[in-house]
Amino acid sequence: MFGIEGERSGIDRIENDSVDRIDGDGAKKASTVVRSEHRTTMMMEFSALDPKIGKLDLPGVAKCLIHYAQQNALDTHNQLQLLANSTTDNRTKESYISCSKYYDKALYSFDEALKDLKVNNPDYLNIEITAARQNANDCKTLDLKDVFKPDPKLIMKIDFLENVCGILLSISDILPKY
Numbered sequence: 001m002f003g004i005e006g007e008r009s010g011i012d013r014i015e016n017d018s019v020d021r022i023d024g025d026g027a028k029k030a031s032t033v034v035r036s037e038h039r040t041t042m043m044m045e046f047s048a049l050d051p052k053i054g055k056l057d058l059p060g061v062a063k064c065l066i067h068y069a070q071q072n073a074l075d076t077h078n079q080l081q082l083l084a085n086s087t088t089d090n091r092t093k094e095s096y097i098s099c100s101k102y103y104d105k106a107l108y109s110f111d112e113a114l115k116d117l118k119v120n121n122p123d124y125l126n127i128e129i130t131a132a133r134q135n136a137n138d139c140k141t142l143d144l145k146d147v148f149k150p151d152p153k154l155i156m157k158i159d160f161l162e163n164v165c166g167i168l169l170s171i172s173d174i175l176p177k178y
Helices: 009-016 028-033 037-049 050-056 058-086 090-118 121-145 152-172
Strands: none
Touching: 037 090, 058 090, 058 121, 058 152, 121 152
């Protein structure tokens, strides 16, 4: 649905986690706080992917989206490593390796974001999601600019991650603090 293989695993993973279902209105609330029309459409597509997402509360939706973002970051990280190993151009190889390191940091940020969500700390959740988003952006704007023709699917994955992080930031702004 998003043009990116494997993005469903976030919902698959959430089925095995315990998520409180307080109001069952999380996806609807999330889509109303998302400011960009593109992101609103994206949020609605997430909801359409699996009916369970529409039954989650806001923290549950955030958790599900973090899992999506984690899977995307892991897939992108692996793709960057494969590209680095397959190129003979040293400058391109260095760019892919540097991008891969940015994605290592993004994966760490998503792990921390899940911890922050679990302890109801939306301020730190916001910081971690911002860091993950910035790492994806830095990969694209600082490193991939040196690659002659970056893989369009790679750019799509980076853009996808930035958009999911934007949705998560909108959600984190309205999560209750405990």
